[in-house]
Amino acid sequence: MSTRVAEQADALCNLAHWAAARGWVPATSGNFSVRDPANGHIYISCSGLDKGRMTVADLLELDAQGRVVSGSGKPSAESGLHVVVYRRRPRMHAIAHVHTIWNTLLSARCVDAGRVEITGYELLKALSGVESHTHAERIPVIANTQDYSTLTRELEEALETNPQTHGVLLSAHGLYTWGTSVVEARRHLEALEFLFEVECRRLMPQP
Amino acid sequence: MSTRVAEQADALCNLAHWAAARGWVPATSGNFSVRDPANGHIYISCSGLDKGRMTVADLLELDAQGRVVSGSGKPSAESGLHVVVYRRRPRMHAIAHVHTIWNTLLSARCVDAGRVEITGYELLKALSGVESHTHAERIPVIANTQDYSTLTRELEEALETNPQTHGVLLSAHGLYTWGTSVVEARRHLEALEFLFEVECRRLMPQP
């Protein structure tokens, strides 16, 4: 592991602890990864881990196709989704996946529409490349399934069809978001979850 | 106390502190126990204890019938419910009982139906043996009473009638959940409380 990747892996553990303290990765859910720009290898949290205690030793090293290169622990069933995000977003080098109250409620409500559209909030400007609150962030919502080949394919399509999106929701499941670095992935995570909570509180009591 | 049980008792105290920090055992409510697989003895928090400060010294040792074997402090009136859970779930060795805002609201709302049924959420997979979000978790809701012989009998029936359930709710009172270890009990606790909050927010408009 290069120094740069080791620093990112450390930052990733801090991000995991921070998310755990907010209740965003309950009951060992969620996962986190970084990618080494040198060889495309992915360092990802193993399955069944309490993210509040994640250390660099809990990361598995995968190659760019998702095969385990080193590390102990069982790969998460969702490792393949990280592989897809990295393939379709070549500039991104960190991914966060969380299960929160608000992304669960909002994704379940919007799965039939196929997307969540958020506009009008100043905090949208925390998303890289967004320069105005008038921006409409369109986040695809994929119907959840245990068939990971379907999920992988639909995630790939969603990323292709929505080149501007900063995240993808799986319905009643959670959010995938990313960044060029752990710092940017955390900023996107925090901004999107804030926006989900505000939108959910504004919209939801109505049927 | 064997080394294995001592480790579980330590983990139980950490679980109690974690639950207290979330406001899940307010005003000395709730209780926690582990069982020694060697002799079936139960180590359980005594009555009237601030769970945020629970230590191993605050645990009472009970035999498998619930009689005090050692320890100071008054046994909780609900010790008998732990005895019943351990009897009906021979593979389980840790129990958590908590009073939360969301389990109180949801159990009061669903007591007439006699159960809470939760389906469609990815986080259901945090419950041992559940492999899909399509699983329907049916959690019995027992009408609360101060008649502990009735409560004990109804809990026993609920456990018998619902061999798959990962928890039992007492209406406007709280949740009982369990695991083969403290780690598993905590995972079940965190997953169920997340699901209760999501369901409650989806079903009941809030201020």
Add this chain to the structure above:
Amino acid sequence: MSTRVAEQADALCNLAHWAAARGWVPATSGNFSVRDPANGHIYISCSGLDKGRMTVADLLELDAQGRVVSGSGKPSAESGLHVVVYRRRPRMHAIAHVHTIWNTLLSARCVDAGRVEITGYELLKALSGVESHTHAERIPVIANTQDYSTLTRELEEALETNPQTHGVLLSAHGLYTWGTSVVEARRHLEALEFLFEVECRRLMPQP
């Protein structure tokens, strides 16, 4: 200050910090006191204090009539309400007054009825002397006013008319609760605030 009172004053500061961490005494609101059983003197937080940083040195000593005996800092305008509670509840030796989201909402909603009545919750048993969830806790709600002589008189009447109540609400203002010790006052505070939140969430979206 006797050793017993010094211990209670220390415990009172811990209670203040704990309440501050929960956001229950925002913007220097709220106040806390203990009474010396030996001479009836009251040790009470001074006005304008950030309760998250309260120390024993921030307490004013008042005599049983509320006159300052020692200590620096300005007495709170609400000191007289503490004097009344101690006079009408001779066995009580600690008082907590907090401003929370839920006691504000609930007291504003129930001021016309003149009281909040809470029944059916297991957590009622955390209130001293209550042995069943079927207990109906009737908490008087006094219309808020800046006329402290009126407020004092109405508090005195409320305490006389409701000898069993564990607290009194001032509408859109806050809760007064008490105990024989700081431990008991904190248990009553935590239980009542839990019950206010549950009741508010159950009742309020309806007009």
Add this chain to the structure above:
Amino acid sequence: MSTRVAEQADALCNLAHWAAARGWVPATSGNFSVRDPANGHIYISCSGLDKGRMTVADLLELDAQGRVVSGSGKPSAESGLHVVVYRRRPRMHAIAHVHTIWNTLLSARCVDAGRVEITGYELLKALSGVESHTHAERIPVIANTQDYSTLTRELEEALETNPQTHGVLLSAHGLYTWGTSVVEARRHLEALEFLFEVECRRLMPQP
């Protein structure tokens, strides 16, 4: 930097950390400043900073017209709004700007009315100069825009038209509040955010 200003800058960092811990400055949003009464210079958080880690070294020194005098880092686009507040409120020497769930919801709801009016709460007395819960705090709500010259002008008008207000809201964006010192600015911030939450929960059904 004089000793007095250095102390205020330290207090400002503590305020920023405290706000960050509450989720009030998500995703590097928000900003904070103090003014030196000696020369009118402003010390303000630079752009893109995680406010949970803000140190005095992260402050830029601006002159009274908003030009950078010293410090590294990029000035925030909203520095000009601080300049306007200090110009129109000559006695004020600290400013806090935060993005919260409740100020976002409430300002979006009230932008057409042009203001939020809050009355009847005891906590209004935490605002300097307010002596009764019957006070009606009228907080102007300015429509958000990325045109900072418009925003600056409208803020200036709002401050002129509402000489008594303790804050100004930008719709779906956030709150500006201030004080003669960091202590007072924090008290105003905490009181206003409490009042926004109570009002929002009273007015808008939530999930």
